[in-house]
Amino acid sequence: MSAATLPHEPRATLAMERWEARRRWARAGIVYVVMLLFSLLFLGPLLFAALSSLKTDPLAYPPRIAIPQLSPANWAAAARLGRAGARASLWGGFAPGADVPFELTYFVPDGTEAAPPTVTVPRRRPGGGLGAVQSVRYAADHAAVVPPREVGREAGSATVRGEQVAGTFVTYRVRVRYVGDGPTLDHLPIDAEAPSRTQAFVRSTLPPTRLERLGLVASYDNVAPGVLGYVFNNYRRVFEEARSVTTGRSLFLSWTASSFIIAIAKVLSTLLFASMAGYALARLRFPGRGVIFVLVLFAQMIPVQVIFISNYLVLKGGIFGLSRLWGQATLLNSLTGVVLSGLVGAGAVFIMKQFFESIPREIEEAAMIDGTNQWQRFSRVVLPMARPALGALTILTFQGAWNDFFWPLVVLTTPEDIKTLPIGLLTFRNVYGTTGDWGLILAGAVMSALPIIVLFVVFQRYFLEGVSYGGTKE
Amino acid sequence: MGMRRREFAAAYLFLAPFLVTLGIFFLFATARAVYFSFTNYDLFNAPTWVGLRNYAELFRDDLFLTALRNSLVFAAVVTTVQTFGALVMAAVLNQRIRGLDFFRAAFYMPSITSSVVITLIFLWMYQRRGLFNYLGTQFLAYLPLLGVFLLAVALLQAAQVLYERSRRLPARWGDPALLVVSLLVAAGITWALVFYGVIAPREVRPVDFVWLQTRREVPGAFPGFLRAPVPLLAIMLQNVFTTIPTFMLMFLAALQDVPAAHYEAASLDGATPVQQFFYITIPAVQPVTFLVVTLGLIGTLQMFDQVAIFGNAVPLKSVITLAYFVYNRMFPGAQLPEVGFASAAAMFLAALTLVIVLLQRLFIRSEGRR
Numbered sequence: 038m039s040a041a042t043l044p045h046e047p048r049a050t051l052a053m054e055r056w057e058a059r060r061r062w063a064r065a066g067i068v069y070v071v072m073l074l075f076s077l078l079f080l081g082p083l084l085f086a087a088l089s090s091l092k093t094d095p096l097a098y099p100p101r102i103a104i105p106q107l108s109p110a111n112w113a114a115a116a117r118l119g120r121a122g123a124r125a126s127l128w129g130g131f132a133p134g135a136d137v138p139f140e141l142t143y144f145v146p147d148g149t150e151a152a153p154p155t156v157t158v159p160r161r162r163p164g165g166g167l168g169a170v171q172s173v174r175y176a177a178d179h180a181a182v183v184p185p186r187e188v189g190r191e192a193g194s195a196t197v198r199g200e201q202v203a204g205t206f207v208t209y210r211v212r213v214r215y216v217g218d219g220p221t222l223d224h225l226p227i228d229a230e231a232p233s234r235t236q237a238f239v240r241s242t243l244p245p246t247r248l249e250r251l252g253l254v255a256s257y258d259n260v261a262p263g264v265l266g267y268v269f270n271n272y273r274r275v276f277e278e279a280r281s282v283t284t285g286r287s288l289f290l291s292w293t294a295s296s297f298i299i300a301i302a303k304v305l306s307t308l309l310f311a312s313m314a315g316y317a318l319a320r321l322r323f324p325g326r327g328v329i330f331v332l333v334l335f336a337q338m339i340p341v342q343v344i345f346i347s348n349y350l351v352l353k354g355g356i357f358g359l360s361r362l363w364g365q366a367t368l369l370n371s372l373t374g375v376v377l378s379g380l381v382g383a384g385a386v387f388i389m390k391q392f393f394e395s396i397p398r399e400i401e402e403a404a405m406i407d408g409t410n411q412w413q414r415f416s417r418v419v420l421p422m423a424r425p426a427l428g429a430l431t432i433l434t435f436q437g438a439w440n441d442f443f444w445p446l447v448v449l450t451t452p453e454d455i456k457t458l459p460i461g462l463l464t465f466r467n468v469y470g471t472t473g474d475w476g477l478i479l480a481g482a483v484m485s486a487l488p489i490i491v492l493f494v495v496f497q498r499y500f501l502e503g504v505s506y507g508g509t510k511e
Numbered sequence: 512m513g514m515r516r517r518e519f520a521a522a523y524l525f526l527a528p529f530l531v532t533l534g535i536f537f538l539f540a541t542a543r544a545v546y547f548s549f550t551n552y553d554l555f556n557a558p559t560w561v562g563l564r565n566y567a568e569l570f571r572d573d574l575f576l577t578a579l580r581n582s583l584v585f586a587a588v589v590t591t592v593q594t595f596g597a598l599v600m601a602a603v604l605n606q607r608i609r610g611l612d613f614f615r616a617a618f619y620m621p622s623i624t625s626s627v628v629i630t631l632i633f634l635w636m637y638q639r640r641g642l643f644n645y646l647g648t649q650f651l652a653y654l655p656l657l658g659v660f661l662l663a664v665a666l667l668q669a670a671q672v673l674y675e676r677s678r679r680l681p682a683r684w685g686d687p688a689l690l691v692v693s694l695l696v697a698a699g700i701t702w703a704l705v706f707y708g709v710i711a712p713r714e715v716r717p718v719d720f721v722w723l724q725t726r727r728e729v730p731g732a733f734p735g736f737l738r739a740p741v742p743l744l745a746i747m748l749q750n751v752f753t754t755i756p757t758f759m760l761m762f763l764a765a766l767q768d769v770p771a772a773h774y775e776a777a778s779l780d781g782a783t784p785v786q787q788f789f790y791i792t793i794p795a796v797q798p799v800t801f802l803v804v805t806l807g808l809i810g811t812l813q814m815f816d817q818v819a820i821f822g823n824a825v826p827l828k829s830v831i832t833l834a835y836f837v838y839n840r841m842f843p844g845a846q847l848p849e850v851g852f853a854s855a856a857a858m859f860l861a862a863l864t865l866v867i868v869l870l871q872r873l874f875i876r877s878e879g880r881r
């Protein structure tokens with residue numbers, strides 16, 4: 038383009054400037070749109086999974102974003118029903134004195150007679166899988182159904198098999214009462230069977246969990262859920278249904294505890310030992326320093342598949358019988374084993390060494406004149422200055438330990454209680470994935486990711502610094 | 512003298528916890544793995560020396576050869592795609608704009624969550640009635656609309672550029688300001704055509720692509736050794752999804768150090784964005800590319816988690832990798848562990864990783880010097 042000739046023509050220059058300005062604005066706009074699209078691409082699967090974890094069946098086809106669990110009308114109904122069931126609008130339940138009203142609306146085409154549905158409280162086990170061994174108390178043993186009564190009638194029309202049909206919408210109210218005294222139950226399931234297929238189910242106080250027998254039976258897993266019990270049903274199931282065969286404790290809670298214990302212990306040991314070793318390598322002069330540094334580099338290159346074979350055997354023998362000192366014959370299936378074998382990694386030592394080399398020596402030399410010993414200089418002078426590096430190391434170590442899959446998979450196998458979250462989720466996947474019960478798996482996955490996501494949102498800076506240390510591998 | 516001895520003692524006291532861990536869990540472990548790889552050992556009977564037989568056996572074991580092929584295909588495809596994808600994304604995003612931190616955080620989210628969580632979510636999306644097949648169905652259904660939209664964008668853009676050029680303004684074919692107008696008008700046209708019923712989404716049968724329980728290999732037209740099993744492809748897709756953001760951020764950090772003047776000068780000389788990408792961006796991030804390729808190769812050659820989590824949802828042969836092969840021989844369920852054989856496979860994996868990383872180092876370095 039003849040850019041050189043333009044300045045001689047003032048109007049052309051003006052047009053050119055406007056042209057350039059317009060271009061810059063448009064470019065910024067396009068960049069933002071592209072960034073939003075990328076964000077959608079990378080966050081999409083996570084967000085969609087989190088949303089679907091609320092659904093009764095996350096595999097329902099076609100997948101929808103507008104789900105009943107997100108409708109405020111349903112929240113209000115669930116809270117009301119929870120209050121009626123156990124005076125608990127949040128988590129609901131079925132307690133003595135309960136009187137739960139539930140309305141169902143059917144469409145009755147003209148020419149047929151409306152009849153109330155048959156409502157029963159089924160003896161249905163809440164879920165199978167890992168919870169199948171627990172003894173369950175059934176709401177059916179304590180509930181009495183007051184027969185449905187017509188409470189409303191409205192003329193209208195509906196589409197039946199592709200045809201517009203005139204008829205009446207008839208609403209029935211059924212009451213489920215708690216008879217006598219007894220325990221508070223978590224769930225109150227009901228089945229409502231329509232008298233015939235011509236009388237079609239339209240809606241109810243809460244949407245049915247599923248429609249069975251070609252729409253004849255509207256089945257509800259819980260008609261007194263409370264608002265949280267309704268929205269986060271899968272999350273509640275994660276804690277309540279998966280229980281240990283031996284202790285009866287919630288597996289997911291045990292796994293979370295294991296994960297936290299291992300991650301926190303590893304963070305503490307790594308911070309202390311890596312800064313000690315890094316300090317020695319960066320500051321002190323001693324024979325063997327070069328060799329040790331080469332070993333640090335070498336250890337980072339060894340794949341875990343090479344070392345896990347021997348490490349497994351070492352833990353099996355309790356680190357050469359050392360664990361017998363505190364009464365453990367083997368360190369397999371023990372959190373101590375996982376922690377002891379990963380007290381401090383070569384990568385962490387490398388990071389701390391690099392950091393200490395960047396601190397000026399003079400500060401320490403001043404302390405040396407004051408007559409402090411080596412440990413005091415390290416702990417009182419150098420360590421407080423290492424806060425940024427220690428922050429990044431904390432995040433990296435915690436994330437590495439929390440997400441670690443391979444080593445816990447090798448060490449922690451039985452009982453189920455001892456596992457960490459990642460391998461616990463593998464158990465979920467093996468037990469519930471085969472039956473297609475993805476609600477529970479997704480809810481577990483979302484919850485296990487939460488601590489890291491919270492950590493990331495709060496300490497984003499350290500995570501991004503971690504990238505500059507060369508990847509986030511432990 | 513006393514001073515030096517004190518420093519010596521202090522150093523080893525400071526290093527003691529690390530040296531003990533390193534000694535037992537790395538050095539001893541590595542040495543033992545080397546030793547085991549020359550023996551026949553099943554954990555119950557004492558190891559017997561067999562020399563190189565385990566290594567020879569490896570290449571007669573069908574499952575090992577499958578694992579080797581899978582690992583190599585996986586590493587080659589994923590490393591290439593993720594490096595190139597991350598670089599292109601970084602180049603697109605290399606703008607000094609407000610709110611970059613928010614976007615960086617958003618992109619980084621898949622990388623911080625554990626491989627288990629991501630794999631479970633993808634496994635769910637790969638179900639036959641899952642999200643991937645649904646999106647495929649929607650894409651096919653809306654294909655006519657998309658075609659009309661793209662055609663309209665192209666025509667509008669061409670018309671505008673020609674008009675601006677007739678006014679002697681230096682309009683490029685991809686000029687952003689004109690593109691915004693083209694996109695908006697084309698969207699309006701498409702919407703109007705749908706509204707008046709000229710075009711409509713097609714009725715298509717739901718896509719029922721089997722991602723998991725299949726022995727199919729793609730692309731079918733390729734010779735056998737270049738194909739990848741469909742389930743392995745599923746893992747590749749997932750892996751690229753989680754690693755691209757991390758590597759993109761590494762590239763982005765490097766790109767932000769490239770003076771903007773370089774791009775401006777090139778732009779004045781009439782270099783297109785694509786030319787700028789090849790002649791400025793790629794040379795500028797050479798050291799980061801080296802790091803990204805190295806980390807990518809190490810990560811992909813040692814891929815394990817995804818195989819273990821996909822588990823019985825896919826045929827083992829189509830996804831098994833070297834890392835999983837080692838684990839599988841060490842803990843073969845009902846059979847006796849083959850510790851020696853597993854160790855030989857592990858040593859092979861370590862050597863392979865080292866050789867490939869060194870090879871790419873030679874390659875990238877020489878590329879850089881040219």
